[in-house]
Amino acid sequence: MATVAGGVTDLDACERAASSVLERSSIEIIVVHSPAGAIALPRGEPILFHAPVAVPSSEIAGANGAGDAFAAGLIYALHEAWPLIEALQLAHATAAASLRNISTTESVESWKDCLALASQWGWRHPSPSPHRHQRA
Incomplete structure (x- = not known):
């Protein structure tokens, strides 16, 4: 099942997959992360x-490690029972913070600082999809 077409993530296809x-499976939760959203x-x-x-765009130095930063933020928040x-939100915030440096560790800060940065920059508007159950 293709989830990317023409370099653009198809969130509906990601959801179906x-x-x-x-x-x-017996998996309890699946999270799909892409530049289009999670x-x-x-x-x-x-x-x-x-x-x-x-x-x-002026803040982006590279995407190296952004997926790992997303996963780290997600795992931390789930571990803390958020x-x-x-x-x-924290997962996206840590991924966004990581984009500021080409290193995989130089620009990720505390979770509070990552969320403050996300609050400062705001959230991108998602593409409309008729069946999303909840958006934030």
């Missing part, structure tokens, strides 16, 4: 979507 994996599919709960941070939508 993740749903298929969830149905065929989709979380928790077993037995509504699907969540969160738009990425609106990082100014609500899933807030975990997605």
Whole structure:
């Protein structure tokens, strides 16, 4: 199942692929991260979507490690028992912070600083999709 066409992430295709994996496994949650946003599919709960941070192009030095930073923010928030939508916010915030340097570690700060940076830059507006259950 193709989830990217012409260099653009198809969030609906990502959701279908993740749903298929969830149905065929014992996994409790699947999170798909892309430049277009993140989709979380928790077993037995509504699907969540969160738009990425609106990082100014002048702040982007490189994307090396951004996916790892996203995962680190998500895992931290889930470990601390944050609500899933807030975990997605922190995940996007840490990924956004990581874009400021070509190093994989130089620009990621504390979770509070990452969220403050995301608050300063704001959130990108997601592409419309008729079946997203919750957006933030």
